[in-house]
Amino acid sequence: MDVDPAWLPPALFRAVGSRRTLVRGVGELVDTVHGEVATACQRFGGSLARGPRDGSCDLVLDLSASGLGDEDFTLSRDGRTTMVTASGGRGLLYGLFHVVRLGEAAFGGARARETHRPALALRMLDHWDNVAVHPVMGQVERGYAGGSLFWKDGRARPEYGRVRAYARLLAACGINAVAVNNVNVHDTEAHLLTDRVGEVALLAAEFRRYGIRVHLSVTFAAPTVLGGLPSADPLDAAVRAWWAGAVRDVYEVIPDFGGFVVKADSEGRPGPFAYGRSHADGANMLAAALAPYGGTVHWRAFVYDHRQDWRDRTTDRARAAYDHFVPLDGEFAPNAVLQVKHGPMDFQVREPVSPLIGAMPRTRLGVELQATQEYTGQQRHVCWLGPMWSQVLRFRPEGEAGAAVGELARGGLVAVSNVGDDPFWTGHPLAQANLYTCGRLAWQPDAEPRDVLGEWIGLTFPDAPKRLVDGLHAVLDGSWRTYEKYTAPLGVGFMVQPGHHYGPGVDGYEYSPWGTYHFADRDGVGVDRSRATGTGYAAQYAQPWAEVYESPRTCPDELLLFFHHVPYGHVLHGGSTVIQHIYDTHFEGVAEAEEARRVWAGLTGLVDPARHARVAERYEEQLHSAREWRDQVNAYFFRKSGVPDGRGRRIY
Amino acid sequence: MDVDPAWLPPALFRAVGSRRTLVRGVGELVDTVHGEVATACQRFGGSLARGPRDGSCDLVLDLSASGLGDEDFTLSRDGRTTMVTASGGRGLLYGLFHVVRLGEAAFGGARARETHRPALALRMLDHWDNVAVHPVMGQVERGYAGGSLFWKDGRARPEYGRVRAYARLLAACGINAVAVNNVNVHDTEAHLLTDRVGEVALLAAEFRRYGIRVHLSVTFAAPTVLGGLPSADPLDAAVRAWWAGAVRDVYEVIPDFGGFVVKADSEGRPGPFAYGRSHADGANMLAAALAPYGGTVHWRAFVYDHRQDWRDRTTDRARAAYDHFVPLDGEFAPNAVLQVKHGPMDFQVREPVSPLIGAMPRTRLGVELQATQEYTGQQRHVCWLGPMWSQVLRFRPEGEAGAAVGELARGGLVAVSNVGDDPFWTGHPLAQANLYTCGRLAWQPDAEPRDVLGEWIGLTFPDAPKRLVDGLHAVLDGSWRTYEKYTAPLGVGFMVQPGHHYGPGVDGYEYSPWGTYHFADRDGVGVDRSRATGTGYAAQYAQPWAEVYESPRTCPDELLLFFHHVPYGHVLHGGSTVIQHIYDTHFEGVAEAEEARRVWAGLTGLVDPARHARVAERYEEQLHSAREWRDQVNAYFFRKSGVPDGRGRRIY
Known part of the structure; x- marks a missing residue:
């Protein structure tokens, strides 16, 4: 079976696999570490020793450390040998993967001893x-x-x-x-x-x-x-x-x-x-x-x-x-x-x-x-x-x-x-x-x-040329914000098709028993969750947030409709009205998705063909769906508010 | 297995089954007729003869007629014998069921020969x-x-x-x-x-x-x-x-x-x-x-x-x-x-x-x-x-x-x-x-x-007392109109949940590929299918209908939104505005369903308990659903039109 290597492509192991490594310690996870290095050495011509034997190694993975948590590891380099120590098998494994991530950088110059430990135990x-x-x-x-x-x-x-x-x-x-x-x-x-x-x-x-x-x-x-x-x-x-x-x-x-x-x-x-x-x-x-x-x-x-x-x-x-x-x-x-x-x-x-x-x-x-x-x-x-x-x-x-x-x-x-x-x-x-x-x-x-x-x-994408790296950042960095732009606006949420939750359905959950409403009418939209006039949800927060969320004057734009029901003419901190913001972001979101598809198309030849084709095919669906979102959300709010787009774009 | 007799309860066969019947003719359907009468006689003590034998029968079912279509039959009575003639087996069978429907009335007085034939062959x-x-x-x-x-x-x-x-x-x-x-x-x-x-x-x-x-x-x-x-x-x-x-x-x-x-x-x-x-x-x-x-x-x-x-x-x-x-x-x-x-x-x-x-x-x-x-x-x-x-x-x-x-x-x-x-x-x-x-x-x-x-x-419900007959008419006669009142108004159609089509979803099909739209906005609702300004559908009719449907002035109220997009304030022939009509019919429809449930509850004891219970249970669901229809349709149009109910009833 063909397993996509994801973020562990074999090439990544070149730096480790082409050197001399010593693994010290016993246990199932030490065996795993040993196996990982052995496979890498087999591929890239390095050598591997195990156990207490000393020597002039490039990399030592040593389980004998004390004073560390089970998942922690240290990394240091004396100029000749890169040293990973851990007191638990998991720490050693994480140390190995850390070295793999560093690649050649793990084997150059000196490196003061640094301790790595996960912030969260689970x-x-x-x-x-x-x-x-x-x-x-x-x-x-x-x-x-x-x-x-x-x-x-x-x-x-x-x-x-x-x-x-x-x-x-x-x-x-x-x-x-x-x-x-x-x-x-x-x-x-x-x-x-x-x-x-x-x-x-x-x-x-x-x-x-x-x-x-x-x-x-x-x-x-x-x-x-x-x-x-x-x-x-x-x-x-x-x-x-x-x-x-x-x-x-x-x-x-x-x-x-x-x-x-x-x-x-x-x-x-x-x-x-x-x-x-x-x-x-x-x-x-x-x-x-x-x-x-x-x-x-x-x-x-x-x-x-x-x-x-x-x-x-x-x-x-x-x-x-x-x-x-x-x-x-x-x-x-x-x-x-x-x-x-x-x-x-x-x-x-x-x-x-x-x-x-x-x-x-x-x-x-x-x-x-x-x-x-x-x-x-x-x-x-x-x-x-x-x-x-x-x-x-x-x-x-x-x-x-x-x-x-x-x-x-x-x-x-x-x-x-x-x-x-x-x-x-x-x-x-x-x-x-x-x-x-x-x-x-x-x-x-x-x-x-x-x-x-x-x-x-x-x-x-190991050894990716700058153009590929830049392209991947271009399509990924802002993709969440792009998705937000063409879907439910200003934190109001939902507006999806009931059941499967894919694609637009502005009123899809509006009259449902699920507690997920936007209360749009011809005058305005949003859920009043203030303490003063709404459900009181805002008051569940500690200060300063309870106060920040309480008033549309201080509530961040991106959460405005989550906390407040406002008229379509309400002016956001960004200077736009709510209704114009809805139109603008929906046109922008689709334009951004179109641009991302264009960028991706330009990466042909830099990404393996199967992966490139799969992504390209999904962009077609994304674009189709994003346009549905844009047109349905805009049409819904135009039909309700009667406010035309300030820039005269087509709304159905 | 218990088969509900529906409109053929055994009691219905008393009039035939308690008399002397002669069945004349051969063929599979004559066998069926014979079997029906035989079963009835077994139950009610009558007698049955078959074939050319003559005698003083109360009912003769005779296949020998000529000049009739395969499905036709004649019915006559000379004062003593009721006579059904047919030239095809189906005609004879339909004749028998006709006599069964008549019951005792088939055996009283004289009856000139009447020919029955279906208007449609299929x-x-x-x-x-x-x-x-x-x-x-x-x-x-x-x-x-x-x-x-x-x-x-x-x-x-x-x-x-x-x-x-x-x-x-x-x-x-x-x-x-x-x-x-x-x-x-x-x-x-x-x-x-x-x-x-x-x-x-x-x-x-x-x-x-x-x-x-x-x-x-x-x-x-x-x-x-x-x-x-x-x-x-x-x-x-x-x-x-x-x-x-x-x-x-x-x-x-x-x-x-x-x-x-x-x-x-x-x-x-x-x-x-x-x-x-x-x-x-x-x-x-x-x-x-x-x-x-x-x-x-x-x-x-x-x-x-x-x-x-x-x-x-x-x-x-x-x-x-x-x-x-x-x-x-x-x-x-x-x-x-x-x-x-x-x-x-x-x-x-x-x-x-x-x-x-x-x-x-x-x-x-x-x-x-x-x-x-x-x-x-x-x-x-x-x-x-x-x-x-x-x-x-x-x-x-x-x-x-x-x-x-x-x-x-x-x-x-x-x-x-x-x-x-x-x-x-x-x-x-x-x-x-x-x-x-x-x-x-x-x-x-x-x-x-x-x-x-x-x-x-x-x-x-054979031998039903008048109270039951009246009750059944009361809950059934107007039930279509009642259903129409609390669902999609004035011929506009749909407004159902997508897929299964049960229950309200005013915008359920509004942005779909199925061609089923109402085009409601803050000003009005309906589909312009006129020749002059719409899709031209009205012109597919011959006269006078093409002209009648072409204009909102002549279009029947109940089809107004099928043929025209009109403002909420448009006055119907009935004198009400479109929006007030929507509110009124939705409140009326639910009230009528509530009344029907009340009438049904009053029929306890007149209907067999299993049947009564099944209907009563469905009324609960009907009422629940009808109220959802009323409240969702009214809320939808109130939120869009901003027009309050002229009678001040609760709209959400």
């Missing part, structure tokens, strides 16, 4: 993969890259070479945990916890070679649906005993099992509310079962009323996570992570940061991003999300003096995976940049996203 | 049933009454007792033809024409007992997909030979096979356009293959551009059938029927009559109705369509002096079936009235629909 990908193909959602829920890497024809496929290749790619960008099944746990998948855990163990063995722990999504109703108990009440002793036994059995076959991911009392999933218990009760029961083995429960905070009446303007879905969880601060067990989506709604192209982050100081919060482009072009549009994620991670909920989200996410950074069994992993070859960026931002949340992208370009 | 139901469950459309496309009566687990189920029971019900309302598979012929179903025709023969044997001929929907691409030919060009000799052979093989196993139904060059189905041939070429090729055996091809006129650009206001889907087919008038073979939907769009709650009807005097036109309530409440709402169909059939395309649609439909009346394997046949028990009305209107297109409904009530 750097995770959640796969929304189903074992059985779901009649509506297919095999991978919100997946845009083919079938599942893990499951096929109703069973695990550890023998599928790409599971290991995937683990290797993830380790090379710093991921150390993977949940292998969908958070919406259907009947078949429920059994992965018990009688089918052996299949999970087979996958775990593949991931273990690259230092990645496997997690399972479980259903809160497991004691009833699998255990035959009459209840799943988290305070019921029989229920607790059932979970304890189930967890014990899991660890028997997966000793380094990471833990559970749970979507409870959310969009119809079962949960503790049915028994009059709190989410802390629910999470803590699972935490207690996992604690003896070092496991963690990831409890998702995505809890809201998905049967809302659109007529009711007082209920605000954006408020829901905060309202549900802040009162529980301090009640969660130490090995429970409350996993919070980065925004209060659902992975829109623009949302404010969730006010829950920073508001629960006594709770381990994990922040959830969405690499799979559900609302951002479904891997048919180029939309590199690095700048958006970076904004989130650098946001300081208590103002400049306070901590950043990247620091507050003590429970880790989790991204919903965008990978499938597509030849290019992510369907759109350029969507690989999103996956890579997730891993690197989890390692270093304050990294400059454009540098991460540059790194990805350098790795994926 | 009275057909098209089933959109798939053999293999379709991933999107399920087993029955646009079916709202469970699975298919004919197909289950991928094969025919002639042994399923309900096929015969269904044939009997159909014969009792005058239906004489059934197409047993979906007009969208998918891969599995294509084979019914060839290697799986044996299964069709098994169904045909069931229907034959009740004088019903079976038809098949076939794919125009059959010579390529089944025959392995390189082309399906209708003028290609090999293609014609292939069809001739296929038809010969069908008639070998189904000697009374009715013919084909074809949806070609329509919504992606294959057709003659691919070979540069006309629809007449396509239809005539099949007609030629069927002619030697007396078969007919039903060629659907539902041809339009389903990939229209919503930005283009010059293309008008309503024009399409006329534009495609009128130039072909006179070119179709005598055994080809051009099957035309009654309106130019697609079975909306209100459409003008298709201008194609009457415009092709040298073509046999069949008129297609939709009993299955795709756009009229999906058998969750009560919506008796008799009045709408009757309006269509009584419409005179050339004015009062010209013929009515019911006379112009020389190719017959065809209805898309609303039946499935639901215990009540039609899901909603009251939707049986639609099926019955189809059959009776096909027999007599100028029948008064309320009389047909009265007949249905009398049969389905």
